[in-house]
Amino acid sequence: MATTPAPTAEQPMDDDARRLAELGYKQELRRRWSGFSNFAISFSIISILAGCFTTFGQAWNNGGPVAVSWGWPLISMFILIIGFCLAELVSAYPTAGGIYWWAATMGRPVHGWFTGWLNLIGLVAVTxxxxxxxxxxxxxxxxxxxxxxxxxxxxxxxxxxxxxxxHGLINIYGHHVIDVLQNVSVWWHVAGAAVVVLILVLVPDDHQSFRFVFTxxxxxxxxxxxxxxxLTFWFYVLPLGFLLTQYTITGFDACAHVSEETRGASRAAAQGLWRSIFYSAVGGWIxxxxxxxxxxxxxxxxxxxGFSGAIFSTALTPFFFKTVIIISTLGQFFxxxxxxxxxxxxAYAFSRDRAVPGWRLWSKVNRNGTPVNAIIGATLAGLLLTLPALYQRGGIPVAFYAVVSVAVIGLYLSFIIPIYLRLRMGDRFVPGPWTLGRRYRLLGWIAVVEIAIIAVYFVLPIVPAGVPGNADFSWTAVNYAPLAIGGVLLGVAIWWYASARRWFTGPRRTIEESSSDAPS
Structure with missing residues (x-):
């Protein structure tokens, strides 16, 4: 696949670089991704070979089959609505900063500040x-x-x-093939999921009834x-089971984050975003x-x-059991x-706007247009977030589900801010080539309400032993999602009021400034 080098003084800007310049940024990342590659990264991050396998137990234990057979399509419809709202925004503002850039542009710097941190927390957690x-x-x-x-x-x-x-090394040294690997990942997910479905349909001697699956x-x-x-089941337990869907179909904002590397981004990134949700929802349900x-x-x-592996080990022969888990493992690796x-x-884009401590380090790109330091720093942050898993002792993997909850809450709360600001702007919003038209108001409010509800549910205790005051209370059973997100937000809030509000002005125009005038 041919690459598109960053424009220089001798080389006139194409339409993508020109639009990026209008938004205030130089073309530093290499714009080599096709529209399909843009779609592929979100489809790969959603990954029905990952979320459907790893968080199946959350739905099985909290609702059972109905949390899957009915909960998946129901929650998927709400997520698709959220995706439509974000697709309109990425069409208007195709920048690597994506979510926080939109918030800062449609609102004030403080909106961009908190949106950026929520989004970054969510992306670290989902990784x-x-x-x-x-x-x-x-x-x-x-x-x-x-x-x-x-x-x-x-x-x-x-x-x-x-x-x-x-994964860090592949992203650092595989810049020539990373977009190709994204494309391979799509076909692995499509073919792999189809093979798994065929195995589960044809190999087991017995199957459950439709009554079991749907009731x-x-x-x-x-x-x-x-x-x-x-009431406890319908309004507490069952909604906790919806974490399966809400977690699996997330990370689709990747289409925005790589929009500066995508050709025809104003249309391609928008289409890639909502299509990745739709096709994942259909494939995941099957x-x-x-x-x-x-x-x-x-x-x-x-x-x-409720571990999904128990389904395969009890229903399949050893050969087909191994086949299924190998397909899933490779899909999760992609x-x-x-x-x-x-x-x-x-991390690179937020640092480029000086919002991350040590921003000079994280905003550097090497001669290949790869943000090496941002890759290293963000992967180390993911490692630190997952350390409590070392102390997990059997049973329901609360530490894993806590990280999952951090991912869902961080990402979706970062989505709610620009969606609300878009609603507030009304007709003052200037859309890109992909737009919702007059439907934006209805869809926007549906998205806001749904995100507000899940943000409450997924900070709640997952098991009784995680409830403070319970006779069996244990810190290893605590859903630490509110502690992780609350702790980071408290820190950045203090930083905002103590210092950042005096110098953080939101997205900075790198097209006409040098880094020498940056605040310390």
């Missing part, structure tokens, strides 16, 4: 959770393939560190004494229904804490690679 999930499945794969491999929690964490490092309810959460019909129909040994799945790409671009 960490995907790579930890990949490590979990790699551990399972090695246990199935190698005699003597114990598959312990500490081995999972060690594999997580290795995978995170590999059965479970409550293995520990809340409400296992009741599946009271895949999850195949899981449920193959889930004939309910007791074994319950004993495994997903984590894409997550590091998106996360590093956001």
């Amino acid at each position: 960490a959770s995907v790579d930890y999930g990949c490590a979990t499945f790699l551990n399972l794969t090695l246990s199935a393939l190698l005699d003597g491999w114990a598959g312990t929690g500490h081995q999972t964490f060690g594999l997580f560190v290795v995978i995170l490092a590999l 059965e309810r479970f409550n293995n959460s520990g809340f409400g004494d296992g009741d599946t019909g009271g 895949l999850l229904l195949a899981f449920l129909f193959a889930a004939t040994d309910v007791d074994a799945i319950n004993d495994a804490g 997903c984590g690679m894409s997550c590091v790409t998106s996360m590093s671009r956001m």
